[in-house]
Amino acid sequence: MNAYIITQLSIFVNNAPGSLANIARTLEECNINMKACNLAESTEFGILRAIVDCPDEAVAKLQAKNIIVKKTDIIGVKIQNVPGALFGASKVLGDACINIEYGYAFTGKNVEGLFMRVDNPEKAIEALQKAGLELVKAAEI
Numbered sequence: 001m002n003a004y005i006i007t008q009l010s011i012f013v014n015n016a017p018g019s020l021a022n023i024a025r026t027l028e029e030c031n032i033n034m035k036a037c038n039l040a041e042s043t044e045f046g047i048l049r050a051i052v053d054c055p056d057e058a059v060a061k062l063q064a065k066n067i068i069v070k071k072t073d074i075i076g077v078k079i080q081n082v083p084g085a086l087f088g089a090s091k092v093l094g095d096a097c098i099n100i101e102y103g104y105a106f107t108g109k110n111v112e113g114l115f116m117r118v119d120n121p122e123k124a125i126e127a128l129q130k131a132g133l134e135l136v137k138a139a140e141i
Helices: 019-029 055-064 085-095 121-130
Strands: 006-014 034-041 045-052 069-078 100-107 112-118
Touching: 006 019, 006 055, 006 112, 019 045, 034 100, 055 069, 069 121, 085 112, 085 121, 112 121
Parallel strands: none
Antiparallel strands: 006 045, 006 069, 034 045, 069 112, 100 112
């Protein structure tokens, strides 16, 4: 597996009061630590996108609690919190005809940047590295 491919969990959350709290309680009960997350909504439900410790184990624990969850491959690019940082990474991908489906910023203990779901992770990794941008390894999170 490519060291730059990061496994993200997409967790179904009902769009109703207390639903996120129920998911959060389940994560706590299962001892699942979220290192980064994003909550996106639609009219009837939400998706909690999360980077967690031991994603395979987390999926099994969540499914055992009847929570709908799936794994998605994403990439992370290191960008600083300065004007133009997002432009550089997004331009490289656009120029390589790689679509960014969604993304969200993160800050960790030793790394900060942008997680992105792209339509071709391997090609995105190659393009970003060729442009001299630094990627986040799954082990760094």
